[in-house]
Amino acid sequence: MTDFFKGIPQIKYEGAGTDNEFAFRHYNPDEIVMGKSMKDHLRFAVAYWHSFAWEGGDPFGGRTFDRPWFGSEMDLAKLKADVAFEMFDILQAPFFCFHDADVRPEGANFAESTRNLEEIVDYFAGKMEQTGTKLLWGTANLFSHRRFMSGASTNPDPEVFAYSAATIKTCMDATMKLGGENYVLWGGREGYETLLNTDLGRERQQMARMLQMVVDYKYKIGFEGTILVEPKPQEPSKHQYDYDVNTVYSFLKEYGLENEVKMNIEQGHAILAGHSFEHELAMAREFGILGSIDMNRNDYQSGWDTDQFPNNVPEVALAYYEILRAGGFTTGGTNFDSKVRRQSLDAEDLILGHAGAMDVCARGLKAAAAMIEDGKLEAARDARYAGWDSDFGKSMLTSDLAAIEAQVRAKDINPQPRSGRQERLENLINRYV
Ligand code: XUL
Numbered sequence: 001m002t003d004f005f006k007g008i009p010q011i012k013y014e015g016a017g018t019d020n021e022f023a024f025r026h027y028n029p030d031e032i033v034m035g036k037s038m039k040d041h042l043r044f045a046v047a048y049w050h051s052f053a054w055e056g057g058d059p060f061g062g063r064t065f066d067r068p069w070f071g072s073e074m075d076l077a078k079l080k081a082d083v084a085f086e087m088f089d090i091l092q093a094p095f096f097c098f099h100d101a102d103v104r105p106e107g108a109n110f111a112e113s114t115r116n117l118e119e120i121v122d123y124f125a126g127k128m129e130q131t132g133t134k135l136l137w138g139t140a141n142l143f144s145h146r147r148f149m150s151g152a153s154t155n156p157d158p159e160v161f162a163y164s165a166a167t168i169k170t171c172m173d174a175t176m177k178l179g180g181e182n183y184v185l186w187g188g189r190e191g192y193e194t195l196l197n198t199d200l201g202r203e204r205q206q207m208a209r210m211l212q213m214v215v216d217y218k219y220k221i222g223f224e225g226t227i228l229v230e231p232k233p234q235e236p237s238k239h240q241y242d243y244d245v246n247t248v249y250s251f252l253k254e255y256g257l258e259n260e261v262k263m264n265i266e267q268g269h270a271i272l273a274g275h276s277f278e279h280e281l282a283m284a285r286e287f288g289i290l291g292s293i294d295m296n297r298n299d300y301q302s303g304w305d306t307d308q309f310p311n312n313v314p315e316v317a318l319a320y321y322e323i324l325r326a327g328g329f330t331t332g333g334t335n336f337d338s339k340v341r342r343q344s345l346d347a348e349d350l351i352l353g354h355a356g357a358m359d360v361c362a363r364g365l366k367a368a369a370a371m372i373e374d375g376k377l378e379a380a381r382d383a384r385y386a387g388w389d390s391d392f393g394k395s396m397l398t399s400d401l402a403a404i405e406a407q408v409r410a411k412d413i414n415p416q417p418r419s420g421r422q423e424r425l426e427n428l429i430n431r432y433v
């Protein structure tokens, strides 16, 4: 035991009436919602990077946190792991997620970095065995080090492509060894700063080749998890190729990978792309590529990807509504890609940030389940499209322009507008949240 979280108890469900700050009010892991426990619906994961690697810096100032594990030695990386697993236990979080760079010291070269990663992976394996914590996904950080400044797979220099491919291989090996349920690719530098120096055609082909190699390697090593791409339109690059769900799906189709790769959808990224979270989830559901989610919110005033813990139940309810409509998670889950604010210095802040977010998600899930079980929203949607179930409606999709013109004339078709009833539906949603 470290003493970082000393005095902080394990967070347990006490119900909405409790006065205890260190308790769940709504997240009751074993409570059954639509035939499944909340724990199995939500599949919460803690993101290693935000809680343990991030130092509290912003564009105007450096580290604000003072953590005993900050530094680049292996024993500090192990102390960080000790604290991380203590937090997973305090939160009863069943999963975690990590990048290579979050967990191991950077080595002097590729071989040393890989040795460091392997040492930590073995250390994790022991802790996972002891605690029962599981890995939701692993990933490679191909954006922080200066070697990746002009991209990883999309770099103009093939040596960076090689370094990136080799790094992804080691991270897939690590994920496989730890029984990870997914492997994520987020391309923060896969894009451009200026079109003036960018060959879009080449870069897209390079990116497709890398993704194909990832899929091939999955089969080669027998990895049974899901390969996930995480869309984001910009930040850090001015433009990123994996702009949003629709863009990524077109890319997958173009290269024949649409049945191999699913999506990890993050709320903040959806908002940056000018969409809502539920839009991106609904899109992925329609394409059959909804994999997992990164749960956070942006600051609505600043417009940045501020990665804040969710605290808006109606928003979260609409997200889980789409997830439930898609049949719920299989290998995916709810990863808190969220961090406490840089002024939130205390160990308690880390715990309460997550615990509050878990409660918000639990409320959202329960509201979404009530919406599904009640069925009024879907009934209203079905009624709106009912004309398409008639023989006439069906014939519209098999006919041609001339035949349709003849029908319009013969039947003197003269469509009358009908209300979209948006306010009534918004009022309906407010009954559940
Ligand atoms: C960045 C982001 C990443 C990915 C994993 O905005 O969301 O943390 O989730 O690389």
Ligand code: CO
Pocket (backbone or CB within 6 Å): 230, 266, 294, 337
């Ligand atoms: Co993310």
